Amino acid sequence: MKSLKPRVGVIGFGYWGPNLVRNLIHNGECDLVGIADPNESALKKFSKLYPHLSTYTSAEELLEKTKPNAMVIATPPATHKDLALLCIDSKTHLLIEKPLAQSVDECDEILTAASKQDCLVMVDHTFVYNPAVRFLAEQIHCGNLGELLYYDSVRVNLGGFQPKTNALWDLAPHDLSIIDYFTEGKMPAQVSAVGRKHFDNDIDNLCYLNLIYPNNFIAHLHLNWISPIKIRTVLVGGSQKMAVYDENMPTEKIKLYDRGLSLVKEKPAPGDFRVSYRMGDMTAPTISGSEALEGVIKNFIKMTKEEILPITDGDAGKRVVQILEAATKSMDENGSPVTISNLYNNTWLKKVA
Structure with missing residues (x-):
């Protein structure tokens, strides 16, 4: 069982990302190492709210410079598969906004890659x-x-x-x-x-x-x-x-x-x-x-620290x-x-x- 605070990065600061970031910071059991978003206005919005945290214009840059051990993907579903595979290649655990992917085939690609790298996948089924x-x-x-x-x-x-x-x-x-x-x-x-x-x-x-x-x-x-x-x-x-x-x-x-x-x-x-x-x-x-997202983040941090299956795991997302x-x-x-x-x-x- 790991006891150190997980280093968490976030990809996406559009509609849902701000809510996830707020709850990650409020949780206090992880270190938010930065966010990535190709949209400059989204990064400016983030920096205004959290001036002490780093921003990056690509997921690759975030992964390379911060070396997180867990990532949150809060981007459109069409991007989930490629971003998930990128993060898994860096051996990070994942929290992915719903739906897990655009097809069952894409879900299989994500879950197979995660299994090979011993990475855990959680889906943000908020309700x-x-x-x-x-x-x-x-x-x-x-x-x-x-x-x-x-x-x-x-x-x-x-x-x-x-x-x-x-x-x-x-x-x-x-x-x-x-x-x-x-x-x-x-x-x-x-x-x-x-x-x-x-x-x-x-x-x-x-x-x-x-x-x-x-x-x-x-x-x-x-x-x-x-x-x-x-x-x-x-x-x-x-x-x-x-x-x-x-x-x-x-x-x-x-x-x-x-x-x-x-x-x-x-x-x-x-x-x-x-x-x-x-x-x-x-x-x-x-x-x-209590806010549902508070429970999401608690389960995500518990999954990452203890390396145990979350309530809404990758198989639940695939179903x-x-x-x-x-x-x-x-x-x-x-x-x-x-x-x-x-x-x-x-x-x-x-x-x-």
């Missing part, structure tokens, strides 16, 4: 470290909700258009990583998705995604860049209890409902039954107000990309279901204990 999500995961894993039946999410807002991605790849990783965490790495048997391009830019601004699991669990995601209001609501149904998670609520983000129904047969004949409803209490547990890739294929075929086992060999998908 997995959200205190509300972690509380709900505990309720699921301890059996408080019973058998998991469904996950129904609405993740919509006005805007978010990007030149090289669509609503599916931008918004779905949040819910897919949460589902991956709730199900402990289980993969759906079948994926279907439909999207629509309402503007002249050949980019899907809206998507409806369905995931069918072998154990009768089902997930539905509504993803939309052209909603008049911002909604971040998840319904999770279990055989014993149900939960509502509303990220937009200032308090009571999680509400647990001791409610449900069951079918009571009145006669032996098939189809004869009555419905019994259970209308129990609603509870709103107190949830920590998310695999579903995104299958959903993209379904969208290209106007919603035709895609069977996961027909696309990939899933022997690697069993989550490491």
